[in-house]
Amino acid sequence: MLYDIIIIGAGPAGLTSAIYAKRANKNVLVLEAKNYGGQIVNTLDIENYPANEHISGFDFATNLYNQAKNLGAEIIFEKVIDINDLEKEKEIITNKNTYKAKSIIIATGSENRKLGLANEDEFVSKGISYCATCDGAFYKKKTVAVVGGGNTALEDALYLSDIASKVYLIHRRDEFRGSERKAEELKGKNNIEFVLNSNVTKLLGDKVLESIEVTDKDKNVKTFIEIFFVVYII
Numbered sequence: 001m002l003y004d005i006i007i008i009g010a011g012p013a014g015l016t017s018a019i020y021a022k023r024a025n026k027n028v029l030v031l032e033a034k035n036y037g038g039q040i041v042n043t044l045d046i047e048n049y050p051a052n053e054h055i056s057g058f059d060f061a062t063n064l065y066n067q068a069k070n071l072g073a074e075i076i077f078e079k080v081i082d083i084n085d086l087e088k089e090k091e092i093i094t095n096k097n098t099y100k101a102k103s104i105i106i107a108t109g110s111e112n113r114k115l116g117l118a119n120e121d122e123f124v125s126k127g128i129s130y131c132a133t134c135d136g137a138f139y140k141k142k143t144v145a146v147v148g149g150g151n152t153a154l155e156d157a158l159y160l161s162d163i164a165s166k167v168y169l170i171h172r173r174d175e176f177r178g179s180e181r182k183a184e185e186l187k188g189k190n191n192i193e194f195v196l197n198s199n200v201t202k203l204l205g206d207k208v209l210e211s212i213e214v215t216d217k218d219k220n221v222k223t224f225i226e227i228f229f230v231v232y233i234i
Contacts, residue, residue, distance in 0.1 A: 045155065128203070145169070175196075
């Protein structure tokens, strides 16, 4: 079968493209390697999108997914591993099948960023997470940390403060990149501690993450923090 358009990625950009393509009466296939929605599904509360004062990232992504499906877009969960240009058409090879289309839209979004530390990959899902709303409930009344300084990091720290007994918010700069309003809200939480101008320099533990080494960039002072869970929002 020759599709008019194949879209690689089922995040907000990919699903929006599918909606517009179907409204233009195109035959559309969306290929997604993981889950629909992209990284926005990890956002607890979206409050800066027109016509939606407050909506969770999961609900927002699900609405997009359902809208694309209801319009007739075909969505298949397979990983694209290669693309061949056959001049008049494109060949898309996944881990399971081969598809052909007149045009391709690449909407693969971004990947989670890493710190480049030893044991980093080994501790993913064993103390390291990229989604506070997904995994935070497992660490109720425990000590946790959030690494990052943007709005998502601030929102995750705020979310975790209602679950964990202590939240360390670690950022490599002196000031947060996120909104001042969110930062002020965090200051009102007595179980959140800011660790600014600092980097996580070591991940320590046996089979699971047990503590992290944090180094102050100016003073070159190293501090060890015993934690059960760290969220990366770099």
